[in-house]
Amino acid sequence: MTAPLLSVKDLSVTFRSDDGDLTAVRGMSFDVMPGEVLAVVGESGSGKSVTSLAIMGLLPRSARVSGSAMFDGRELIGADLKQLRKIRGKDIAMIFQDPMTALNPVFTIGSQIVEAITLHNDMSDKAAWERATELLNLVGIPDPKRRVKLYPHEYSGGMRQRAMIAMAMANEPKLLIADEPTTALDVTIQAQVLQVIRKAQAVTGAAMVLITHDLGVVAGLADRVNVMYAGAVFESGDIDDIFYRTANPYTLGLLGSIPILTARVSDKLTPIPGAPPNLRRLPEGCPFRPRCVFATEVCHGSEPDLMAVNGGRHRSRCYHIDKVAEARAGSTV
């Protein structure tokens, strides 16, 4: 068996503040295999971004991080800045929802990609500029020879997103972390950018952690999925397990909440009742319990572990996996 590229174990993140501590990530464990696309889904505030920022060492000092994240044999949690800088932008690259968090408005797109390349490679300026142009071509920027010399504000939103992807791919990272890479884009531009991500990932063979709340994007891109709720993984499995053999009430709730584009008759949506949890005051027992239609007495006790479903890689944090599976099989979706 191949070893995971990234192995996260018992990762927790707590923010200290005057109104009390807020634990945004609670004992997360997951692996990313080489070349695989792992989607991380969950609603706003479930800890998706904080998890990836913790792994990259990009959280503010107010954050207390514990646990382990082994990347290619190296421990990332607690690593010093010098080590992290060597890894960031080289072996692990990130793309964000807002490309301007990665692009500097006062430098040309080309010079920023060139800098990213020469920082980690012994390459002549001329070769680096050629490579930058090639990369822009790879991500589908028309007329890259001319556009490599333009500034970010001279690009459209979709083009900036592509330029950021080009920069992220510059050093052929082993792992790409993409945090809502297409959320801000129009649907026809989103389709173009998703295609670019697919292609860039196929060309370089990079593994990817794709953070999104769009289950459509997940269905079109991911190999595996982590469903997050209240700072923990609630269900984890291959994409078909998650969509067709759903084993967690929260995932089932998410799937019931979204209308399907191709549905001829619109059955009433089945939303999740109630509101997302307050992380400062999680309920006793299972944090999803107050919104869960399957909850029973046992759910008030201790929080369930992430348990294997059918003994495979498919896992669910729930005492009522069987009942959920039954409900899933009975539903039309």
Add this chain to the structure above:
Amino acid sequence: MTQPILEVNDLKTHFPIRQGLFRRQTGTVLAVDGVTLYVDPHETLGVVGESGCGKTTLGRSILRLIEPTAGTVTYRGESVTGADKDRMRQLRKEMQIVFQDPYASLNPRMPVRDIIAEPLRIHGMDRKEANDRVGALLGKVGMMADHGNRYPHEFSGGQRQRIGIARALVLDPSLIILDEPVSALDVSIQAQVINLLEEIQDEFGLSFVFIAHDLSVVRHISDRVAVMYLGQVVELADRNQLYETPAHPYTSSLLSAVPVADPNAERERKRILLEGDLPSPANPPSGCRFHTRCPIAQDVCRVDPPELREVSAGHWAACHFPTGPGDSLINQVQRLGRDLRLVEAREH
């Protein structure tokens, strides 16, 4: 035949672009540029399109929150665009609007009860009666009566949207324009609000203009759907007709771009990828505005703007080469011998 509750005829809303020291007009944004549509009683008309295509401007122009440049709006046979100030105040009771960001539209210094009751007081209802009505409405939108004493910042996004809906209902309107009412909400909360809208529509016999960019949500909630591109309606049809047999190449491309939350469907899908970005509504392309991105554009499309024509009963499209029944955009592209920028679904 029933009389439509709302008729919009060749509506145009143009914004001047002013620049320089003397704020001289240097151009014009054709935000809404010749929209014609109607809404029947108890019907939901969905309006979809990408950012900047003029959806919000259309919604606000219908209520004259933005004064249209040309064209007419008619409510139950009466001219809205021709109404004087007093009459307009009366008409606004009948036609309400709900915004995407309820927070920006709720006065932060007023308790929720007063926010919802404000229109009642403007229209002269006494306090006791107003309070009773607000209490009942809070219940209708799934909140508790004592929530009325709290302030907007104490509520989550979904709750604020419920407050916005309660306020829209307070004057007992017949038509509500919903401008991206669920776009800012998490999916589980989005579904709650969609269900709430469907319930109040049935209960109060409301008509909706539902503006959104999420095509799945629009199909779910609408009876008919209008697709906008650069200030114009390019296609309008019954929702199943529009989604299953789109006639306009823009609609086809838009639908094919939407990711579907079904891995098997995604594996089989072929996507038509539109090239390029949206042109600016300040400087729209000549002829058919879609021709710069259209995979089947021909010479005539560059010069001649197509009219919105009825391609089959109740199905309207503004295209010189609409996709016929039994045909598809992909076939049309192939017949033209063009390079199909088709994307096979994911590899496995």
